[in-house]
């Protein structure tokens with residue numbers, strides 16, 4: 134599904150990614166962990182086209198996408214959920230979903246607000262909102278939502294876009310413990326729909342439940358790439374998170 | 385009260401209604417770029433001038449019909465905007481402000497110095513009113529009906545555009561460009577469309593301005609005019625359709641009572657500008673945090 138080979142990204146003199154290679158099969162869920170500043174978000178930015186790679190190739194379903202503009206990558210099935218909330222707060226929940234539906238090739242978006250096609254898009258948007266229980270707030274501004282609800286909205290919006298590869302950047306950051314379960318549920322939902330999911334997360338106990346594999350990044354390199362159990366028990370993980378001397382601490 | 389009614393139905397009232405119609409077209413189309421797209425478009429008055437001069441020259445020197453003049457004015461402005469957008473919308477939006485400012489400077493310089501075409505500061509006199517369906521548009525009441533219809537159509541088109549997929553994309557990318565791109569929106573093309581449409585409507589307004597005044601010169605298309613239209617959009621709250629309509633009525637009509645005070649006409653113009661400047665300053669200060677929602681990046 135997604136193939137990264139030997140990716141290098143640098144900003145001026147700062148080398149953030151130093152030769153990342155990784156491949157993700159269709160339908161797989163892969164966790165990405167690593168200390169702050171290890172380049173996780175930059176890796177996602179590079180895949181979605183916001184951080185140019187100096188060297189290396191990115192292949193999506195056999196097609197090279199590393200030279201494509203971000204919107205073209207999105208049109209090829211790449212969905213992104215941002216670390217600091219990618220919803221449009223000034224717009225209603227409904228419009229957030231409409232935006233996604235209007236990008237799809239199989240929906241023809243109408244120009245006139247009262248046209249049949251516009252009404253159809255609105256109806257379809259409502260069903261997506263209903264799935265996450267946000268239909269009651271459809272006409273409210275998205276800024277009125279809680280952190281967890283914003284994340285849910287962003288995930289369901291990406292679903293409405295029709296993406297089949299999801300890049301979730303810390304979906305539980307800034308989310309109340311109760312909402313965390315709702316987000317876990319929507320990730321499981323993505324899995325049951327056969328979507329491919331990449332999740333950046335600090336809480337390894339949270340993601341090990343649904344990940345097939347976990348990739349550990351440190352200073353822009355892949356240190357570990359293995360099953361959650363083996364990554365958890367690998368002592369290199371403790372070294373990265375707690376330093377070499379403190380072996381007794383556990384993440 | 386009877387006094388008010390007399391004024392509104394008099395020539396003066398008709399004149400004011402024509403001004404309001406003209407500024408409704410200008411301000412709402414600027415709102416498309418400055419408000420919805422949060423693009424600092426400083427070329428609006430330059431496009432207005434291009435439209436006005438195109439109509440003036442075509443109708444005086446080539447006796448072109450109303451339809452031809454309006455169509456040429458609109459297309460010319462759209463073409464300039466497409467070109468300017470292609471150059472200055474490639475990079476960050478800050479370059480856009482500079483690019484449009486440079487375009488305005490070029491247009492002002494041409495209006496004054498390209499004397500063989502624009503007649504310089506002397507301007508172009510003798511622009512005839514439109515000839516259409518045998519109606520006498522030298523009658524201001526009839527002219528008001530014509531410009532009124534165009535103003536309403538403009539508002540209707542822009543209202544639909546604001547709530548159309550394209551307008552939504554524009555609002556989205558103004559708020560968070562990367563999120564919009566992640567939803568498959570071609571952000572550069574969307575901005576270009578917005579700028580092009582915005583400019584085309586400024587051209588339409590320019591055309592009507594020429595027809596109405598029968599005489600144009602470069603002094604109508606200065607920086608002061610740009611500031612005035614920007615003031616309307618800012619007072620009306622950038623991006624708000626109804627707000628801009630309200631602000632147009634308010635700002636165009638507000639200084640009018642000054643006329644009835646016993647003030648010499650040499651002070652009237654400056655006083656009006658001062659009033660607008662004070663209002664602009666007041667609104668910017670009052671809404672300093674909320675005027676433009678913060679742009680987000682990752």
Ligand SMILES: Nc1ncnc2c1ncn2[C@@H]1O[C@H](COP(=O)(O)OP(=O)(O)OP(=O)(O)O)[C@@H](O)[C@H]1O
Pocket residue numbers: 144147149167168169170171172173174175176216
């Ligand atoms: N646009 C940029 N320009 C310059 N430096 C950048 C840019 N983006 C990221 N960096 C740098 O790259 C490094 C990695 O950042 P990144 O956001 O990828 O880390 P992260 O692993 O996502 O961290 P966190 O867990 O805090 O989200 C940081 O040191 C950051 O300062």
Ligand SMILES: [Mg+2]
Pocket residue numbers: 173174175216302
């Ligand atoms: Mg990050």
